[in-house]
Amino acid sequence: MENNLQVRFRSFGQYGIYLAFLIICLVLAFSTPRFFTVSNLLTIGNQVSINALLAFGVTFVIITGGIDLSLGSMVAVTGVVAATFAHPDTYPVIVPIVIGLGAGLGIGAFNGFVVTKSKVPPFIVTLGTMTIGRGLALILSKGRPVSNLSDSFNFIGGGNVLGIPFPIIILIVAFIVCSILLNKTILGRYMYAVGGNEPAARASGIRVNNVKMWVYTICGILSAMGGILLTSRITTGQPNAGAGFELDAIAAAIIGGTSTSGGTGTMTGTLIGALLIGVISNSLDLLNVTSYYQQVVMGVIIIGAVVLDSMGKKS
Amino acid sequence: MPILQVSNLTKSYSGIKALDNVQLTLKSGEVHALMGENGAGKSTFMKILIGLIPADSGEIILEGKKLTGSRVNDIQRKGISMIHQEIMSIPELTVAQNIFLGREKEITGSQTGWLNDGKIRQRATALLEEMGVTISPDIKMKYLSVAQMQMVEIAKAISNNAKVIIMDEPTSAISDKEVAMLFNIIRNLKAKGVAIIYISHKMDEIFKISDTITVLRDGKYIGTKGASELDERELIHMMVGREIGSMFPESNIEKGREILSVKNLGKRNSFAEINFSVRAGEILGIAGLMGAGRTEIARAIYGLDKPDNGSIYLDGEEISIQSPDDAIKYGIGYVSEDRKGLGFIPQMSVQGNLSLGSLSKHKKGIFINANSEESVTAEMAGNLRIKSSGLAQKVTTLSGGNQQKVVIGKVLLSSPKVIFLDEPTRGVDVGAKFEIYKLIHQLAAEGMGIIMISSELPEILGLSDRIMVLSKGKQTAMLSREVATQELIMKFAVE
Numbered sequence A: 001m002e003n004n005l006q007v008r009f010r011s012f013g014q015y016g017i018y019l020a021f022l023i024i025c026l027v028l029a030f031s032t033p034r035f036f037t038v039s040n041l042l043t044i045g046n047q048v049s050i051n052a053l054l055a056f057g058v059t060f061v062i063i064t065g066g067i068d069l070s071l072g073s074m075v076a077v078t079g080v081v082a083a084t085f086a087h088p089d090t091y092p093v094i095v096p097i098v099i100g101l102g103a104g105l106g107i108g109a110f111n112g113f114v115v116t117k118s119k120v121p122p123f124i125v126t127l128g129t130m131t132i133g134r135g136l137a138l139i140l141s142k143g144r145p146v147s148n149l150s151d152s153f154n155f156i157g158g159g160n161v162l163g164i165p166f167p168i169i170i171l172i173v174a175f176i177v178c179s180i181l182l183n184k185t186i187l188g189r190y191m192y193a194v195g196g197n198e199p200a201a202r203a204s205g206i207r208v209n210n211v212k213m214w215v216y217t218i219c220g221i222l223s224a225m226g227g228i229l230l231t232s233r234i235t236t237g238q239p240n241a242g243a244g245f246e247l248d249a250i251a252a253a254i255i256g257g258t259s260t261s262g263g264t265g266t267m268t269g270t271l272i273g274a275l276l277i278g279v280i281s282n283s284l285d286l287l288n289v290t291s292y293y294q295q296v297v298m299g300v301i302i303i304g305a306v307v308l309d310s311m312g313k314k315s
Numbered sequence B: 001m002p003i004l005q006v007s008n009l010t011k012s013y014s015g016i017k018a019l020d021n022v023q024l025t026l027k028s029g030e031v032h033a034l035m036g037e038n039g040a041g042k043s044t045f046m047k048i049l050i051g052l053i054p055a056d057s058g059e060i061i062l063e064g065k066k067l068t069g070s071r072v073n074d075i076q077r078k079g080i081s082m083i084h085q086e087i088m089s090i091p092e093l094t095v096a097q098n099i100f101l102g103r104e105k106e107i108t109g110s111q112t113g114w115l116n117d118g119k120i121r122q123r124a125t126a127l128l129e130e131m132g133v134t135i136s137p138d139i140k141m142k143y144l145s146v147a148q149m150q151m152v153e154i155a156k157a158i159s160n161n162a163k164v165i166i167m168d169e170p171t172s173a174i175s176d177k178e179v180a181m182l183f184n185i186i187r188n189l190k191a192k193g194v195a196i197i198y199i200s201h202k203m204d205e206i207f208k209i210s211d212t213i214t215v216l217r218d219g220k221y222i223g224t225k226g227a228s229e230l231d232e233r234e235l236i237h238m239m240v241g242r243e244i245g246s247m248f249p250e251s252n253i254e255k256g257r258e259i260l261s262v263k264n265l266g267k268r269n270s271f272a273e274i275n276f277s278v279r280a281g282e283i284l285g286i287a288g289l290m291g292a293g294r295t296e297i298a299r300a301i302y303g304l305d306k307p308d309n310g311s312i313y314l315d316g317e318e319i320s321i322q323s324p325d326d327a328i329k330y331g332i333g334y335v336s337e338d339r340k341g342l343g344f345i346p347q348m349s350v351q352g353n354l355s356l357g358s359l360s361k362h363k364k365g366i367f368i369n370a371n372s373e374e375s376v377t378a379e380m381a382g383n384l385r386i387k388s389s390g391l392a393q394k395v396t397t398l399s400g401g402n403q404q405k406v407v408i409g410k411v412l413l414s415s416p417k418v419i420f421l422d423e424p425t426r427g428v429d430v431g432a433k434f435e436i437y438k439l440i441h442q443l444a445a446e447g448m449g450i451i452m453i454s455s456e457l458p459e460i461l462g463l464s465d466r467i468m469v470l471s472k473g474k475q476t477a478m479l480s481r482e483v484a485t486q487e488l489i490m491k492f493a494v495e
């Protein structure tokens, strides 16, 4: 027999992460008047967009019980590749976009191929790809930033449509597509099955390797979207860009309730996770917390949010 | 004075009562069988006793003292231990290390953090010897069979000075010889005054080992009787609340064309020279002792393992099966004996699991047609009488027998022409067994070919048209229904 408070805490903890997000937003709204302004909220959305795209991708992978550490490197490679084809008066803007996305698709498919064919744990495979990718980015750019990009390319990361930053529009579209993919399609259902119990999924006639190929490839494409966005925003293809992005993306997914052991997770959760990280760093800026302290505070809040969430899940 | 007295125990899950005012009186030195259909609340009751889940209300009195607010560890120390169905041990540690896990300091009397594996080993050796078990204390847990792991769990309970030991379906995955060994140990424990609560769906066992029987139905207490006051029919009546006629439906199903045939199938270290065929409407039983290669044959045909040689023909044409999805496409289904490992996805709902093998039938482009998925799975759940609070209930919160029905339903939904049923009634109560037998007959009547692997000879004899007997990976007999008897099957099974 447990006490009432524990029970109550649990049922409230089911929505732990949403509540944590709400509470933090409310506190910020009261403590910094500038937080709840349209322009600040748009800034946050804009800042969050790249991490959210990567986090959506890695959510698919984690749901199947895998992991992808090569996100940050894919951002760099795809950014550099896209930038190379994005100089003014060379190709129409669709060309760098398609080639960039193609590069992400290729690297993602490579991850999927090695993971399914070699039986080497995805942690190791994608760690390798992370290094390879970084190297490729440096080789392709000869170690120098690729600058002088066309205006239409720079619109992707810097433009506005009806006052809304274009990256936010991309973010919303990607979120909707990813949610539908996960919840309404056969492939999405199979992802949960593979992560939940791989041998049983196989015995049910699911082609487990196909499902894994798909998730790593999708993750590669979303990383490429992140890479193109970033390149366009900073108007240069940076071979050193994106270092460490994988950790933020994985953190967003896990804060959002995706279990690292596979089989559970939602896109909404991941979106909230990414927003939570974005809101915290934005507000620490607003509160003039120096960047050294920011990191400490960020870590504490992340752990706190996940503890809250896991308390809700314990039955 | 009873050693354990439970009264007015109640537990609900989201408004539905899993246990409703249940009572139990346990005397020391008795084997007390707890009986009831799937979902009657037996496991829930036991989990409350050992402190794994809290009750809503009720009283538990152990040796005259009320048990309150206790955790699993405290309760174990106070003398109640449970031999779980899914055995919880650390595979990489040795038997001795597992037995005394968490109590290393007590055993060695040392106050420092230094391990004294020698002493732990000594204690374990003495303990296992006393039980009359021949398991080396130094072997790693992962090399043991299910039965041996159970013995280790029992050793652990004894070393905890257990006064009450709960066994939840302990014989569902072990061989007859091992059952005999387990019963010997139970008798020894009884002689020492330990009380055993014994849960099983195997009727013959219950009458062999138990002194007293308590029956639950739909979470309610039905009654307690001495085992000698009851016969099987009366007990079944108490459990299901109605008469069940003959377990095996009478039928004369017309046999059709040959659907599946297997020639000279072999796999190194598992089985060799296996030849059989099954016709539409036919039920082929496969009998043999545990480890005779029955499951391995089914796995090889279904594409879970690769056979080394031999050929498989479907409707007269040779086919090659590389993986289960090939097998399903050809119309071969497999209900595994390993429900947890190969049967279902624990995070998913009843519906998600039921439809998992047949989603391609609910395809709208790349999307799932939710309406057709729901109506088809609801119909199957109804046909199989799966007891749940709804299709959205998580499969892991169903009772064991109902989980089994979900797995069978999943395979049936992929509309197989021929189906392997590997221990289809393991952990299933009498009422549901009867339903599954009826279902098997119905499927055969619809023209499905059925291959049923079972360790329960009455089931094999009652249902099969022909019986293939295996011994150590070799096919030793193919008996027709007319000539087959228990004795004959056993003779060929040990050949």
Ligand SMILES: Nc1ncnc2c1ncn2[C@@H]1O[C@H](COP(=O)(O)OP(=O)(O)OP(=O)(O)O)[C@@H](O)[C@H]1O
Pocket: B013, B018, B036, B037, B038, B039, B040, B041, B042, B043, B044, B045, B387, B388, B389, B397, B398, B399, B400, B401, B402, B427, B429
């Ligand atoms: N966590 C849970 N959430 C919801 N319902 C539950 C949960 N645990 C158990 N139940 C329900 O309680 C009822 C009793 O289940 P229990 O496992 O005790 O049955 P049982 O008698 O052990 O059956 P079996 O013989 O099949 O093992 C079932 O209807 C089950 O669905």
Ligand SMILES: [Mg+2]
Pocket: B042, B043, B044, B399, B400
């Ligand atoms: Mg049970």
